[in-house]
Amino acid sequence: MRTIKDFFGNINSLLYGPAVSNRFSHSCAYVGSNFLGSRLQGGLQFAVLPVGEKVSPPIKSKSIKVTHKKFKLKSGDYLHFDFMSKLDGVNISVRSYNVRNFSVEGTRSTEEFISFSIAYLGYLLDAVVSGAKYYDRESGSYKRQPPATKEELQAIKKEFRAIVKGKLVGILFGNESNDYYKPEETLDKIRKTLGLFNKKPKFSININNTVHPKNNDYLTFQLYQY
Secondary structure: OOOHHHHOOOHHHHHEEEHHHHHHHHOOOEOOOEEEOOEEEEOEEEEEEOOOOOOOOOOOOOOEEEEEEEEEOOOOOEEEEEEEEEOOOOOOOOOEEEOOOOOEEOOOOOOOEEEEOHHHHHHHHHHHHHOOEEEEOOOOEEEEOOOOOHHHHHHHHHHHHHHHOOOEEEEEEEOOOOOOOOHHHHHHHHHHHHOOOOOOOOEEEEEOOOOOOOOOOOEEEEEEEO
């Protein structure tokens, strides 16, 4: 019986992983590591801090809106976030903004907060439903393996349940649809086929990204508790 890795070989480096290293599959909206910087580049930053650590609220700005949130991990540590969004009538004009007086270094990384790539989940979904592509040397062309059987789909869902069990899970995706990119449609298929993100998110917010700014908050971050 085939597993997730048979349909998507780069499972740990691209599909999901500890959020500090995976970065929603290396999204430029998160460019830091385990710290809350005094200047925010991208659209979000986060740090894992012990329960007694005091974190001052972000600086009020006339240029951007910064939202701070924190969530308790099962270990007792807290996961702190800064999110950047656009103010009405104000353009995002620079690559980074002052958001707090001093940087706050995270004290430890965590396996309790992981991120998934919606784009690569879409590739996995295609491989599961239509069969994974491979290069056939004999014919000199690309072919597809058989799609997942009903039993293999059930096993894949079980694998994902084990991956997310007891963790906070973050996803980041563009919320605008076009001819080629339909995030809500992709998410609906991920929910139905792979069994992920069926529950109500613990937290959801629309944000922008100073690296690739737009006139609207075109990215959605969602956090799920399993």
